[in-house]
Amino acid sequence: MSMDIIKLGGSIITNKEGKFEFRKETAERLAMEIKEALEKEKGKKLIIIHGGGSFGHAAANEFGIKDALGAAKVKKAMHELNLHVLEALTSAGLPAITFQPSMVFEAEKGKIKKANLNYIKAALDANCIPVLYGDVFINKQGFSIVSGDDMAYFLGKALKAENVFFAANVDGVFDGKGRLIKEVNAKNHKDVLGFIRRSKKDVTGGMRKKVEAMLKISKVGINVAIVNGSRENELKNAILGKEIRGTTFCFG
Numbered sequence: 001m002s003m004d005i006i007k008l009g010g011s012i013i014t015n016k017e018g019k020f021e022f023r024k025e026t027a028e029r030l031a032m033e034i035k036e037a038l039e040k041e042k043g044k045k046l047i048i049i050h051g052g053g054s055f056g057h058a059a060a061n062e063f064g065i066k067d068a069l070g071a072a073k074v075k076k077a078m079h080e081l082n083l084h085v086l087e088a089l090t091s092a093g094l095p096a097i098t099f100q101p102s103m104v105f106e107a108e109k110g111k112i113k114k115a116n117l118n119y120i121k122a123a124l125d126a127n128c129i130p131v132l133y134g135d136v137f138i139n140k141q142g143f144s145i146v147s148g149d150d151m152a153y154f155l156g157k158a159l160k161a162e163n164v165f166f167a168a169n170v171d172g173v174f175d176g177k178g179r180l181i182k183e184v185n186a187k188n189h190k191d192v193l194g195f196i197r198r199s200k201k202d203v204t205g206g207m208r209k210k211v212e213a214m215l216k217i218s219k220v221g222i223n224v225a226i227v228n229g230s231r232e233n234e235l236k237n238a239i240l241g242k243e244i245r246g247t248t249f250c251f252g
């Protein structure tokens with residue numbers, strides 16, 4: 001059984017210039033692309049994880065997660081975004097079922113420590129598509145946020161995913177001269193990290209943290225690719241194993 005993970009980045013499913021703006025049309029198109037790909041690749045298992053974009057990140061910047069009310073508001077923003085995503089996925093005919101991430105993982109200071117994946121495994125066996133998202137976690141040390149990218153690593157490794165696709169609104173990673181880097185590998189990965197700056201706006205560390213997560217995933221032998229979800233059929237082609245324009249990570 002082959003299983004892929006799709007991370008729908010906040011940059012593609014929300015308008016990050018605005019606040020609490022869901023990109024309905026884009027999400028619906030991506031959901032249709034996923035559906036069409038699955039129709040061709042019968043039996044393929046899928047987990048979908050989405051980011052926070054102008055819901056989670058905006059809420060975290062506005063309310064913070066220092067106290068319980070702030071944490072509650074950030075969780076609510078993610079809950080709202082998740083409902084929009086679920087609506088798009090199920091309307092396209094995908095059996096998407098949300099697993100509230102803080103009920104699946106235990107995390108400390110933004111890092112996943114433990115997980116109970118039994119229910120997710122049962123859902124995959126029952127042909128469901130588990131949906132998770134970057135979320136606020138609570139433990140004795142306080143509140144912290146775990147990005148969907150780290151969940152992709154944890155789930156990809158634990159459930160032996162074949163591919164992890166990061167759908168974003170860019171083609172991939174660019175070098176200092178603005179040229180797309182087609183492949184990140186053992187030879188060039190240090191240089192690549194040097195090209196990316198940390199983002200102040202994203203509470204989970206922006207592009208640099210994302211690329212670090214992608215490297216980590218690819219180092220455990222999983223194919224990783226950044227897929228430009230703004231380009232029609234790019235995500236569909238990626239799932240179908242066709243050539244795409246974006247950056248791929250190859251450490252295998």
Ligand code: IPE
Pocket residue numbers: 008009010011050051052053054056057060074078133134135136145146147148149202203204
């Ligand atoms: C962020 O998740 C979750 C919260 C801010 C609560 P991600 O880090 O996965 O989100 P994106 O993809 O960068 O928007």
